[in-house]
Amino acid sequence: MTSFDVSEPEAPWVIFGPREAVEFDEQVLALRTAGGRVYELEARDLADQVSTCDVFAEAIGFPGYFGRNWDALVDSLDDLHDPATGGVGIVVVVHGADALLGADHLRVFVTMLCLAADRANTAVDPDGEPRGIPVVIEHFVFLLDEVPAKEFTAGIEDPDLVVSVEGDFLTVTLDLTVWRP
Numbered sequence: 001m002t003s004f005d006v007s008e009p010e011a012p013w014v015i016f017g018p019r020e021a022v023e024f025d026e027q028v029l030a031l032r033t034a035g036g037r038v039y040e041l042e043a044r045d046l047a048d049q050v051s052t053c054d055v056f057a058e059a060i061g062f063p064g065y066f067g068r069n070w071d072a073l074v075d076s077l078d079d080l081h082d083p084a085t086g087g088v089g090i091v092v093v094v095h096g097a098d099a100l101l102g103a104d105h106l107r108v109f110v111t112m113l114c115l116a117a118d119r120a121n122t123a124v125d126p127d128g129e130p131r132g133i134p135v136v137i138e139h140f141v142f143l144l145d146e147v148p149a150k151e152f153t154a155g156i157e158d159p160d161l162v163v164s165v166e167g168d169f170l171t172v173t174l175d176l177t178v179w180r181p
Contacts, residue, residue, distance in 0.1 A: 004171055006091045006139040007031040012164070012171035013117030014110050016097060016152050019143040021168065028091055028141075036088035036137060043099040043142070052109060056092075060084055070112045077116035080136055089120075089137020097142035106155050113140045114161060114174045 002023050004012050007030035017024065028038055039059045046052040053068040061084060062076045080090065100106050120138040125131050142152075149170035156170075157163050160178050164171050 002169065003166060004169070005030075006141060007034065007036070007089075007137065009089070009121040009135050009137045011118070011121075011173035012162075013114045013121070013138070013174070014140045014142070014172040016142040016144060016149040016170040016172075018149070018168050019095070019145055021143075024093075024141055024143070028093070031089060031091055031137065034088050035086040037084060037086050037090045039090060039092045041092060041094050043094050043096045046094065046100065046109070047103070049105055049109075052105070060090070060092075070108060074112050074116040074119070077113075077138065078119040080120065080138070085136050087134075090139075091137075092140045094140070094142045096145060098145050098147040100142070101147055101151060102155060106152075107158055110156050110172055111158060111160055114172055115179075118174045118179070 004010075004015055006015070006024070006027045032038060041055055041059055045055045049070065050068060053066070053073055056062065056073060057066050057068065057076070060080070066072055066076055084090065117138040117140065120136045123131060123135050149168060150165045152170050153163055153165065156172060160175055162173050162175050
C-alpha cells in the first residue's frame with residue numbers, strides 16, 4: 001500500500017518509481033476509467049528546458065501562443081480543460097526516467113511540475129480565496145528502468161519541496177509552509 005494515488009487530487013504531485021510498479025498501473029487505470037487522460041513521454045526527449053516544453057506542448061496540445069519556458073509550462077498545465085483532461089484530470093507518465101538522473105534542469109523541472117499540479121489540484125489560490133474553476137487531477141509519474149528512485153533525491157532536494165522516500169518510490173510535492181505561509 002502506498003500513500004499516493006494518482007487518480008485523486010491529492011499530493012504528492014511527482015512520483016519516481018520502478019516501471020514494473022503495479023500501483024501505477026492500477027491508479028492510472030482508475031483515472032482512465034473515470035474519464036481522465038494519460039500522456040506518455042520519453043525522458044530522452046526532455047534533455048533541457050526547450051525540448052521539455054516542446055514535448056509537453058505537442059503531447060498535451062498546448063495552444064500556439066504557449067511561451068515555451070518554465071512559467072508558461074506551469075500556466076498551461078494549470079489551464080487544462082475538458083479536451084486535455086476528459087473533465088477529470090491527467091497523469092503524465094515519463095518512461096525511461098533514468099536518463100534524467102543528474103540533468104541540470106531536473107530540480108527546476110520537478111519544482112515547476114509540483115507548482116502546476118498544486119494549482120490544478122487545489123480549489124483555492126495561494127491567498128486562500130476560491131479560484132472559481134474546477135479542480136483537475138494532475139500528477140507526473142517518472143518510471144525508472146534500473147536506477148533506484150532514491151538516487152534522485154540529491155538532484156531534486158530544494159527548500160521549496162518536500163521530497164520523501166517511500167519504499168521503492170520517491171515522492172515530491174511543494175512545501176506549503178514556503179508557498180502558502
